[in-house]
Amino acid sequence: MNSKYIIVCIDSDIEILNKLEQKITTIIDNNYVVYTYTTAEEALLESFKNIAKGYEILMTILSDDLPNITGEEFLLNFYKNSPYTKNVLFNLDLDVNKIANIVNNASIFRIIEKNLDKFNFELMILETIKVYDQERRLRDYQNVLEDAVDKRTKELKDTNVKLHLLATTDSLTGVKNRRSYFDSSDSMIPHIRREKQDLGVLMIDIDKFKSINDTHGHATGDEALKIVANELIKVVRKSDIFGRIGGEEFATTLPHTSLEGTMLVAEKMRTIIEKIDFASDDGSLIKLRVSIGVSMLEDEDNTLEDLLHRADLALYKAKESGRNQVCYLENK
Numbered sequence: 001m002n003s004k005y006i007i008v009c010i011d012s013d014i015e016i017l018n019k020l021e022q023k024i025t026t027i028i029d030n031n032y033v034v035y036t037y038t039t040a041e042e043a044l045l046e047s048f049k050n051i052a053k054g055y056e057i058l059m060t061i062l063s064d065d066l067p068n069i070t071g072e073e074f075l076l077n078f079y080k081n082s083p084y085t086k087n088v089l090f091n092l093d094l095d096v097n098k099i100a101n102i103v104n105n106a107s108i109f110r111i112i113e114k115n116l117d118k119f120n121f122e123l124m125i126l127e128t129i130k131v132y133d134q135e136r137r138l139r140d141y142q143n144v145l146e147d148a149v150d151k152r153t154k155e156l157k158d159t160n161v162k163l164h165l166l167a168t169t170d171s172l173t174g175v176k177n178r179r180s181y182f183d184s185s186d187s188m189i190p191h192i193r194r195e196k197q198d199l200g201v202l203m204i205d206i207d208k209f210k211s212i213n214d215t216h217g218h219a220t221g222d223e224a225l226k227i228v229a230n231e232l233i234k235v236v237r238k239s240d241i242f243g244r245i246g247g248e249e250f251a252t253t254l255p256h257t258s259l260e261g262t263m264l265v266a267e268k269m270r271t272i273i274e275k276i277d278f279a280s281d282d283g284s285l286i287k288l289r290v291s292i293g294v295s296m297l298e299d300e301d302n303t304l305e306d307l308l309h310r311a312d313l314a315l316y317k318a319k320e321s322g323r324n325q326v327c328y329l330e331n332k
Contacts, residue, residue: 010039227288
């Protein structure tokens with residue numbers, strides 16, 4: 001097959017088919033090809049093969065009074081695989097109900113006289129090609145527009161995701177920033193209260209961080225922050241909220257967690273960091289340690305600030321007691 005666009009002619013009368021092919025081939029160029037079939041079955045089979053290969057069926061010309069499969073049945077089946085094809089039916093006292101069924105469930109472009117010499121058949125073919133080409137160009141243009149819209153929509157979504165990350169993520173460590181941590185935790189507290197569940201909060205501070213910065217430089221201090229954040233976030237669950245809330249301080253909110261469970265998480269964090277030694281740019285070995293203050297949601301707590309205040313007091317106690325410790329101060 002040498003053409004992209006196919007014109008299909010179907011009739012049980014060989015003379016009619018020959019006449020159709022002769023009239024059409026005299027007015028089309030090599031971008032089009034005519035295929036003739038004496039049965040609708042063969043036309044369906046071969047047309048579907050061509051469609052599967054990527055060719056377009058521009059037009060069909062057929063009678064309704066075909067053997068085995070009628071023109072009506074052909075068009076109803078054909079439309080499912082080639083909805084844009086221009087279908088032309090010969091006028092052989094067509095039943096109104098048949099025409100309505102085809103129009104509603106497939107398509108008819110024209111109904112013409114079977115006596116091809118009674119009207120300008122060639123002009124009808126050229127007009128059909130012109131209409132098909134215009135519609136195809138419109139579809140191509142719509143596809144280009146849709147692709148452009150889809151691309152732009154994706155770009156906007158990607159930009160919004162990036163903006164959201166910038167607004168909610170600590171740029172150094174990649175964990176939640178202070179605002180995002182507070183917003184997420186504050187919105188969780190009312191749900192925990194309604195469910196009458198426990199909620200724990202951890203305030204985590206890197207021990208002697210100022211000394212690391214002063215002795216080894218801010219680049220080493222930044223590396224320490226990233227290492228600690230990366231290790232601590234491995235401990236928390238998906239439902240937990242973890243973030244850097246300032247300087248060398250991190251915080252974790254643990255929903256549906258008892259005091260015992262909260263203390264276990266805190267101790268696990270402390271132990272993990274205690275095992276970390278890393279080399280600074282000058283080759284010095286730096287031992288990382290953290291102190292952790294623990295608080296639990298109480299009846300009188302209104303916001304996250306209330307829990308963090310008590311966790312901060314417990315953190316201060318842990319520092320005062322020698323650092324590298326977990327401390328919980330019972331609310332009295």
